[in-house]
Amino acid sequence: MxxxxxxxxxxxxxxxxxxxxxxxxxxxxxxxxxxxxxxxxxxxxxxxxxxxxxxxxxxxxxxxxxxxxxxxxxxxxxxxxxxxxxxxxxxxxxxxxxxxxxxxxxxxxxxxxxxxxxxxxxxxxxxxxxxxxxxxxxxxxxxxxxxxxxxxxxxxxxxxxxxxxxxxxxxxxxxxxxxxxxxxxxxxxxxxxxxxxxxxxxxxxxxxxxxxxxLEPHAASVSVADLRAVSCYHMLDSGVDGAHDAIMARLGIATRGCDLLAWVLRWVALGLGLANMTVWVYKKRERTGKIWDHAGAMLLFEEVGGKITDIDGKAIDLTVGRKLAANHGFVAAPRNIHHLVLKAVHDVLHEQGKANLLA
Structure with a gap:
């Protein structure tokens, strides 16, 4: 290349x-x-x-x-x-x-x-x-x-x-x-x-x-009905209980899809087209990602038409330090429907009484 x-x-x-x-x-x-x-x-x-x-x-x-x-x-x-x-x-x-x-x-x-x-x-x-x-x-x-x-x-x-x-x-x-x-x-x-x-x-x-x-730009123009998830379902306790399943239900995602612990592998799955969305909401606002789990690997999805923000809709800031202290959680989805996935995240957190996790 x-x-x-x-x-x-x-x-x-x-x-x-x-x-x-x-x-x-x-x-x-x-x-x-x-x-x-x-x-x-x-x-x-x-x-x-x-x-x-x-x-x-x-x-x-x-x-x-x-x-x-x-x-x-x-x-x-x-x-x-x-x-x-x-x-x-x-x-x-x-x-x-x-x-x-x-x-x-x-x-x-x-x-x-x-x-x-x-x-x-x-x-x-x-x-x-x-x-x-x-x-x-x-x-x-x-x-x-x-x-x-x-x-x-x-x-x-x-x-x-x-x-x-x-x-x-x-x-x-x-x-x-x-x-x-x-x-x-x-x-x-x-x-x-x-x-x-x-x-x-x-x-x-x-x-x-x-x-x-x-890899072809598979995430450039899909509908909500085409969403397929990657997440970690059985090995992490850092996420908000119940929120992730509720968000996928709100979006009509019937199957859990890829189940991976490593964040880098989750970005790989998105880049390869094995999934095209992921959401992660930490239990506490002060909990943040670490730069080595996300830097570079996020580019794999962005280069095939994906968009990645935190749950507030802000771009991920890789300049603030070894921890991604300027961001809370992740929302990744095809660029054209990212706003709909982000809205589903906000709606579920408000309904579950967890709006305090939003900025």
Whole structure:
């Protein structure tokens, strides 16, 4: 695909392919070196190793760019055994480092420094220039259970999404919906460049799979009757009880559709046309999304005709910090009927006595 970001795209795809190798080597293991973070979410040795790999690779090519990622290396510095296990995950990639275009840290100390390059990074405001955002394993809770997860890599310029590359090691390139956390396949990469569309390809080229497919703008002009949802129905308690089902009932959506934990995979499902709407209302106004769960991946849906706002109808602001503190929740739908989905959200929240969740 020709675009102003062809070089960045080539580097990003190769980095995601190598990251997928790391994740798959850990996926089959019973002991994933899981640590519980302060927010009670899990992190594994794969998360640390992949963030180090992605940062080192992109930094070696674009040394003046900035980085934001989910993890910091504090737990590794405090736990020599955990540090050793993460370092050992990178060693098998040494043999094909040049061929894969990847750049690996040269020592455990450099590995920790690369992780912290992201872990303490901030996206900055509209004048922030180029910022790469990484989520090494989105869906760690399902990853630990050997289920669906994603590797998210995004490039922002001045806080605007310009490039998205998402590795989906468990999702086949030509998946048919609806899908859930247990859907398995050979794996795929879904990517988008601003103004140039959304594409899907196999995680690795094979003789049986087409190398690349551009996705048609499936969300450009559909009716409410055509809506198909993606959400998380069984694993999160952060959403408003009953509101999501009521909103879908108000819109006449008869089936729940795709059921996915990882937010990045939900954006992938929307980009691929396995669904074309999602709504999420947090129980508390102060609860917010995190930039690495959404940056870049939202572009996959926008490039096929989707529109994404928060529940107040405001555009998602990726410049305010590591948390999306300027927004509450998400409403994503085909551009021409987004206003109708947003109205259904407001109507249901008013009827349920939860209008306080609106601005």
């Amino acid at each position: 020709d675009s102003p970001y062809s070089h960045e795209l080539r580097i990003a795809i190769r980095a995601v392919q190598s990251a997928a190798k790391i994740s798959q080597s850990v996926l089959s293991s019973d002991d994933k070196g899981t640590v519980e973070k302060d927010d009670l979410s899990p992190v594994t040795i794969a998360d640390f190793a992949i963030q180090a790999l992605l940062t080192a690779t992109v930094h070696s090519v674009f040394p003046d760019d900035n980085f934001v990622g989910e993890e910091s290396a504090a737990d590794l510095r405090d736990n020599p055994l955990l540090l050793s296990r993460v370092w050992e995950l990178l060693l098998p990639l040494r043999d094909d480092e040049a061929k894969s275009l990847c750049k690996l840290p040269r020592s455990p100390e450099e590995m920790c420094a690369m992780i912290d390059e992201c872990g303490f990074g901030e996206p900055g405001g509209p004048e922030s220039g180029r910022v790469w955002v990484f989520d090494p394993i989105d869906g760690t809770a399902t990853f630990v259970r050997r289920e669906a997860y994603a590797i998210n890599l995004a490039l922002l310029e001045g806080g605007r999404q310009v490039l998205s590359v998402v590795g989906c090691p468990t999702l086949p390139a030509h998946a048919k919906g609806p899908i859930d956390n247990k859907t398995t396949g050979l794996g795929s990469i879904v990517f988008a460049v601003k103004g140039h569309g959304t594409y899907v390809r196999p995680l690795l080229e094979t003789a049986r799979e087409p190398a690349l497919q551009k």
